Amino acid sequence: MSACARTSKRIPVLIAALSILLGAALPASAAPKRVVSLNVCTDQLAMMLAEPGQLVSVSFLARDPRSSAMADQAQAYPVNHGLAEEVFELQPDLVLAGTYSSRGAVMMLRRLGIEVIEFPPENGLDGVRRNLTRMGQALGQETRAAALLTAFETDLAALRADPPRRPRVALYGPNGYTTGDDTLAGAILATAGFDNIAAEAGLPGGGTLPLEQLVMLQPDLIITGTRYEGSSRAEALLDHPALTDLAAMPRVRATGGAWVCGTPHLLDAVREMVDLRREMETGQ
Amino acid sequence: MRYGALLILLSGLVALLFCASLLIGPAALGFGESVQALLSGKGEAAVLVMREIRLPRALLGVMLGASLGLSGAAMQGYLRNPLAEPGLIGVSSSAALGAVLALQTGLAAAFALALPLMALAGAVISVLLLLMLAGPRGSSLTLILAGIAVSAFAGALTSLVLNLSPNPYAAAEIVFWMLGSLSDRSFTHVWLALPFMAAGAALLATLARGLDALTLGEDAAQALGISLSRLRLVLVAGVAASIGAGVAVAGAVGFIGLVVPHLLRPLVGARPGRLLAASALGGAAMLLAADIAVRLITPDRDLKLGVLTALVGAPLFLHLIYKTRREGL
Incomplete structure (x- = not known):
């Protein structure tokens, strides 16, 4: 038992060491090449940040203007329905999901050795900042994320209002x-x-x-x-x-x-x- | 008890429950404020609550309960079987299927009367099917078996239609169509259902003499000048109009048509003709009581009416089956 626990504690250290070594040897591996998104919110963040060709599929909801602010842009991407089989077939090296969506598919994809990054549903403006930064890192597009974040802060500051009478x-x-x-x-x-x-x-x-x-x-x-x-x-x-x-x-x-x-x-x-x-x- | 006295007593009970229904709701309005808002004033919030939310709900309670009680009494009188009830034998679920089809195909949006008409059509088909399967003097077994089959089939189709709907909320409303609710109904629904329910009640009321004669047997009834085919036609039309309109606006509330005639039968000297009016009043009282209880038990969620009526009705149903078996019918 205790030996097991000790080994499992060491594994992340080993992985970290390995990834530093690999990262140094193969710099391109930092940015995933085939990204699939399963959640309408990660869909939009990924569409905003991914470079052409990097994002290979978004969820079907991304095309629905009732739930997606980027329904038009989503027309350019093939859609998935969050099923493990269809996602695996796309051979992604990174899958983006919401913490509450497609639970079965996420578990299955992880067992199949595909990296899945989950984004929790947000409940405030801080969530927007957090999401942009995290998605930038996930896609290896930190520069674009930083630029979008700056623009977001500027626009927000211009819009923020505190009128004398709040309806x-x-x-x-x-x-x-x-x-x-x-x-x-x-x-x-x-x-x-x-x-x-x-x-x-x-x-x-x-x-x-x-x-x-x-x-x-x-x-x-x-x-x-x-x-x-x-x-x-x-x-x-x-x-x-x-x-x-x-x-x-x-x-x-x-x-x-x-x-x-x-x-x-x-x-x-x-x-x-x-x-x-x-x-x-x-x-x- | 004398018949007249019974009807007066039941009317008093309905009036009392109707007033109670008007006074109960999530908006904490005082008694004086409620009455004042209902009877006078315009534009204020309390008036809106009383006239547009509570009044139609209470009116629909009376209308729906009366239709269910009356239909149950009429069907039991015609089939001479105390187990005949619109909900149990599949008439309500067939009406629900008609209503759901009208709503989901967009027919009801294009033409408002399509909603009650389609529900009525569903009810007519099921009553005809049942009369065909169970025969003119339906034995309990065939009637209940046919009812189970019709009910299951209509229920399955209703679920299918709602699951196929592009509307993400529709599938969750299967439970409404199966158990019924009066929450957030408006005068739109009152006006939609009223003409059909009134016509249905008028038709069923004409059956009193025929149903009384039928207790002597079919031959004796015919000898008394009762046309059995006409009687059946009026029954089918009356039940379908009453139940169709009720289900179209409030879903399928079960067991009222079973419980109320059963309780009142001994009080009217077991005369099916007299049972009609008494059951209509008794049904209205029971439905109003159930709708009040629903709001008192879970004020902030929509507990379905059928849950309460089934809690009362299902044990009685079991008792009736047991009694029927013992009597070897």
Whole structure:
């Protein structure tokens, strides 16, 4: 037992020593050559940072504008569905995944000896900085990552606002789910100069907000998710007359792919919200 | 108990539960505030809550419960079998299939009435199928077996349609279509269901005399001038309209049509004709009570109505099967 533990403790040291030696001998191995991404957020970070030919496949969600801010760019890449078999067939030397997505595939790919780097879902602006730096390192594109990070900070500083009167917003999604402050959407709102009513409703971490309570809170603005095709009761809730018909209720806006991931594209959502707030201010 | 007194008592119970339903909800409104908001005022948040959220929910509770109780009593009277219930014999699940098809094909979005009409069509097909399989005087065994088959088949197709839907939320709503819920329903749903439910109730109400005559046997009923084929036609149309409209807006709530007639039968002297009106009122009361309980037990999540009605109804169903077996029917 103890011998085993001692050996297993030494293994990482050995690997590190080996990789330094190999790295010195073969400098090109620092940057992976065939990268496959399984998660809509790593898809976008990789598309922003990879050099031509380095990224060989992105997830199918990357082409869906409801969850991806780079749906157009993703058209240029073959898509995968996060299945171990199809990914292995692409013979990647690096796989990018989310910590909660495609668990089975990630475990299988690791057993097959493929390196998998996982990115956790982010809940704030710091996550964007962390993601950019980490993805830069993973792809061996540190310079590009640093440039994007600088641009992100500049744009963010220009957009960040603290207006005298912060409109109260409800993020109200299918099934009456409201998103709390400690999320990407919460960070977008706070940066753009809005207050999220989730905290007022006693749901600082987000949760189901009954329609009655939403009506009683009377937010200045309601932001809903983008609709999918087909039909569901979950989304039909957003057509309830108590939300839509009444003049007392404010306008309702839908979110898009820019709200989903901790990438610099999140600033598009901030920009949209800042514009909306200005529009609301001049309207009053 | 006298019949008139029973109906008055049940009406009082429905009225009481209706008011309770209006006063219960996640928005903490006081009694005075609620009543004032409901009866007067405009544009304020409390008015919105009372008139657009709670009132349609309570109205749908009454309508749906009455339809279920009435349909159960009518089917049991016609088949002379206490196990006949729209949910158990697959009528509700077939109506749900029709409704789901209308919603997922986009038909309901293009033409609002397509939703109740398709649900009604699903219900008609299943009732005809059941009457064909179980025969005019359905024996318990064939009726229940046919019901299980129809119910399983319609349920499977409903699940398939919802799983194939491009909407990521649709598949999670299989449970709504199977257990039913009144949460966040609006006046849109009330107006959609009301004409069909009213027509269904009017049709079923005309069956009272025929069903009473049928207790003497088919020959005796015909001798009394009852046309059995007409009786069957009216029954099918009435049940399909009531159940179809109910399921289309609130999903399939089971067991009300079983429990309510069973409880009330001894109180109306076992006359199926009288049981109709009593069951309609009793069904409304039971559904309102279930909908109130749902909101009290889990105020912040949507516990399905069918969960509560099944908790009450399923043991009774087992008891009825046991009794039926003992009597050797």
